[in-house]
Amino acid sequence: MQLITWNVNSINVRQPQLEALLKDAAPDVVGLQEIKCETAQFPFDAITQLGYYAVASGQKSYNGVALISRDEPIDVSVGLPNYEDAQQRVIAATINGVRVVNVYVPNGQEVDSEKYAYKLAWLDAFHEYLADTLAQYDTVVVMGDFNIVPTDNDVYAPELWRDKILCSPPERAAFEGLLSLGFQDALRIFATNDPLFTWWDYRQGQFEKDEGMRIDHFLLSNAASARMMRAKVYKEIRALERPSDHAPVAIYLKD
DNA sequence: ATGGTGGGATCCCCA
Numbered sequence: 001m002q003l004i005t006w007n008v009n010s011i012n013v014r015q016p017q018l019e020a021l022l023k024d025a026a027p028d029v030v031g032l033q034e035i036k037c038e039t040a041q042f043p044f045d046a047i048t049q050l051g052y053y054a055v056a057s058g059q060k061s062y063n064g065v066a067l068i069s070r071d072e073p074i075d076v077s078v079g080l081p082n083y084e085d086a087q088q089r090v091i092a093a094t095i096n097g098v099r100v101v102n103v104y105v106p107n108g109q110e111v112d113s114e115k116y117a118y119k120l121a122w123l124d125a126f127h128e129y130l131a132d133t134l135a136q137y138d139t140v141v142v143m144g145d146f147n148i149v150p151t152d153n154d155v156y157a158p159e160l161w162r163d164k165i166l167c168s169p170p171e172r173a174a175f176e177g178l179l180s181l182g183f184q185d186a187l188r189i190f191a192t193n194d195p196l197f198t199w200w201d202y203r204q205g206q207f208e209k210d211e212g213m214r215i216d217h218f219l220l221s222n223a224a225s226a227r228m229m230r231a232k233v234y235k236e237i238r239a240l241e242r243p244s245d246h247a248p249v250a251i252y253l254k255d
Numbered sequence: 256a257t258g259g260t261g262g263g264a265t266c267c268c269c270a
Contacts, residue, residue, distance in 0.1 A: 009261080009262065009270080010261090010262055010263075012262090012263090013261095013262070034262090034270085036262070036263065060263090060264090061262090061263055061264060061268085061269090062263080062264095062268085062269070062270095107269080107270055109269080109270080115269095147270095201259095201260080201270090202259090202260040202261050202262095202270090203258095203259050203260050203261090204259055204260085205259095242261090245260090245261080245270080
């Protein structure tokens with residue numbers, strides 16, 4: 001079972017790349033973030049024609065998430081029940097017996113800004129939501145753009161980014177708090193020192209210099225991590241013309 | 256040097 005997470009930064013622009021990914025990689029589940037369209041504008045028909053189900057939670061201009069799957073998504077839920085939020089950031093469903101949570105965590109903009117306070121409060125609510133999810137489901141996969149660099153090994157210049165947004169200690173503590181609920185950071189299950197960057201800023205030619213960060217993650221419950229086989233970063237898709245600033249990231253679970 | 260790039264909106268916001 002291949003599951004992919006991808007911040008597309010506008011489904012309207014990235015739809016051809018998504019269709020190619022579905023055809024070429026034939027994933028079982030894809031979680032999209034930043035679709036940047038209203039739910040009704042999401043390209044359900046094109047995805048259905050490729051043999052997939054799709055559910056989405058969108059809004060005008062910003063944010064928005066979607067789940068695409070070979071098998072029918074069951075018990076679809078949108079948003080956090082414990083946090084009133086106009087921003088569409090969470091969609092979850094049970095697919096082929098796996099509870100899949102697809103998330104777009106707030107960026108936070110800058111440490112000590114209003115958006116940073118929103119990010120930390122939002123992560124508190126997300127923590128509670130995942131605790132409830134683990135209480136209800138055995139096999140849980142949380143995927144998405146977490147907008148958090150877990151450790152200094154996940155950023156091209158740790159000293160430059162020390163205490164900055166995406167790397168600040170409170171953000172890292174929130175990420176560790178999620179893991180402490182009973183999740184594994186899937187890309188680090190098999191010990192590797194590879195940075196495994198998933199995002200490169202459009203500015204200053206950072207992709208060409210490989211100045212990236214690992215901010216897109218999979219969190220696996222114990223039952224899910226027992227099935228972990230391998231991971232893959234689709235860096236070649238970040239290298240295409242007119243790319244998203246995020247690469248798709250995949251994990252493969254034993255069937 | 257107070258910028259860089261790209262998306263979506265509208266005459267700027269967000270990442």
